Amino acid sequence: MHVKVIAGNSSPILSKRIAKELNIPLAKVTYGKFPDGELYVRVEDRVDKAIVVQSIRCSDDIVYLMLLFDVIKEAIAVIPYMGYARQDRAFNEGEAVSIRALAEFLESRAEKVISVNLHSREAASHFKNLIEVDAMPLIGEFYKKEKSKGTESLIMVSPDIGSLERVKVAAKIAGCEYDYLEKVRIDAENVEIKPKNVEVEGKKVVIVDDIISTGGTIAKAAETLKAKVEAACVHAVLASNALNKLFSAGVKKVISTDTIEQPVSKISVAKLLANAISNIYSTL
Ligand code: R5P
Numbered sequence: 001m002h003v004k005v006i007a008g009n010s011s012p013i014l015s016k017r018i019a020k021e022l023n024i025p026l027a028k029v030t031y032g033k034f035p036d037g038e039l040y041v042r043v044e045d046r047v048d049k050a051i052v053v054q055s056i057r058c059s060d061d062i063v064y065l066m067l068l069f070d071v072i073k074e075a076i077a078v079i080p081y082m083g084y085a086r087q088d089r090a091f092n093e094g095e096a097v098s099i100r101a102l103a104e105f106l107e108s109r110a111e112k113v114i115s116v117n118l119h120s121r122e123a124a125s126h127f128k129n130l131i132e133v134d135a136m137p138l139i140g141e142f143y144k145k146e147k148s149k150g151t152e153s154l155i156m157v158s159p160d161i162g163s164l165e166r167v168k169v170a171a172k173i174a175g176c177e178y179d180y181l182e183k184v185r186i187d188a189e190n191v192e193i194k195p196k197n198v199e200v201e202g203k204k205v206v207i208v209d210d211i212i213s214t215g216g217t218i219a220k221a222a223e224t225l226k227a228k229v230e231a232a233c234v235h236a237v238l239a240s241n242a243l244n245k246l247f248s249a250g251v252k253k254v255i256s257t258d259t260i261e262q263p264v265s266k267i268s269v270a271k272l273l274a275n276a277i278s279n280i281y282s283t284l
Contacts, residue, residue, distance in 0.1 A: 003281075004047045006068060006075075008054025010061045014080060014258045015053040017270030022277060024051070031064060041067035049074045051277055052110070055081035055260055057237065062102070069109040076280060077110035078273055080259035081235045085123035086211075100126040114276050116259050116269055117166070117210050117234045133276050135234045135257050136166045138267050139208060140173025142232070142255065147174060152204040157229075159183050159193065159209055159221040167208045170232075177203075181221055189240065193220045200227040211235045212254070215242030219249035228252055236262040 004027035007015030019026045027047050032040035041064060050072040054065050056079055069075065087098035103126040106113050114131045118124045124132055147154050154176035158167035160183035171178035182194040205227045207218050212233045222229045229251055236256035243264070246254055258265040 001048050002046045003049045004045060004051070006043065006047065006050045006052045006072065008052060008061065008068070009064050010055045010057055011053045011080060011261065013261050014055075014268070014270060014273075017258075017268055018051070018053055018078070018274050018277070021270050021274035022051075029068075039063050039067060041071065043068070043071045047072055051076055051078060053078040053080065053273075055079060056083040056102070057081060057260060058083065062105070065109075066105070075110050076112045076114065076277065077106050078277065079106070079113060079115045080269060080273065081237075082115045082118055082123070083237075085119040088120050088123040088126070097126070099123045103127045103130075112280055114273060114280075116257070116273070119210060120162075131276050131280070133269070133272050134166075134169065135259070135267070135269050135272060136169040136208075137173050138257060138269065138272065139232050139234070139255075140170035142267050143170070143174040143176065143206060147176065150204065152202065153177070154206065155179060155198070155200060155203045156206050156208050157181060157198060157221065157225065159207055159217045163209050166210060170208055181224060183217060183220075189214050189216050191216050191220050193217075193224045196224070198225060200225055203227075205229040207231045207251075209233045211237055212242060212246075212256070213237040214240045215245040215249075218251060218254075219245050222246075222249045222251050230254070232256065235259050236264050238262055238264075 005019040009031040028044040030042045084098040156171040156178045158164045158180040164180045179198045184192045207221045218231045230253040233256045254264045255266045257267045257269045
């Protein structure tokens with residue numbers, strides 16, 4: 001039986017880390033694009049059972065998965081970042097529930113789907129066979145180490161009430177205080193954050209969120225807090241020049257996990273995902 005890890009085009013580094021953790025070889029795969037934009041996949045090794053690791057950042061990532069599943073008949077799908085999860089309901093009549101469509105596709109092809117911090121309970125509810133792992137403890141561990149190096153006390157701030165539960169998990173492990181702000185989303189790129197008195201004097205402030213997409217949320221939160229802040233997230237989508245926006249708003253440092261491979265990915269979810277995979281295939 002040839003069990004291999006297939007590194008999706010979007011997750012080459014994380015796939016290698018997971019393969020190392022599991023001590024399973026990586027399959028040789030070629031990804032290509034024809035001049036007209038059509039995508040191409042070739043799996044060059046024999047693979048009877050695959051662990052396909054592919055974050056979904058954009059539509060091409062879904063097409064690559066679709067082509068991989070045409071070759072690989074038996075697979076578990078590891079989707080470290082599940083894009084399309086923010087459209088978890090029809091906000092207006094006639095809208096597609098994007099994550100529902102994606103869940104149906106993934107579950108029709110993979111025997112199990114594993115992902116990291118889906119955006120909402122609503123998004124997760126569209127899956128029947130999902131294993132969701134939580135990377136917030138890893139952010140907590142990261143700041144526990146940082147805290148031990150410095151003298152400043154630390155406070156983690158959630159930019160909205162929706163992320164508060166996640167932030168509590170990280171803060172508990174880091175052994176620090178936490179608070180939250182109140183956010184109102186105006187549109188995809190703009191948010192408003194209500195003024196609120198958060199005690200930040202003399203503290204290192206870390207704004208923690210599940211996703212940094214355009215950076216609008218964190219930039220506004222940093223302006224509201226009027227303090228030297230850092231930002232930490234699980235999924236660093238970093239669309240529309242987000243890092244630039246964050247640094248211009250005075251954010252000193254940005255860190256994330258490697259669910260999306262970015263220059264700021266300082267924390268790896270490889271062990272977390274390898275454990276979830278091992279629990280499924282305990283005989284690997
Ligand atoms: C929204 O509810 C999420 O938790 C994030 O706050 C949001 O996706 C961040 O988006 P952006 O960086 O574009 O403000």
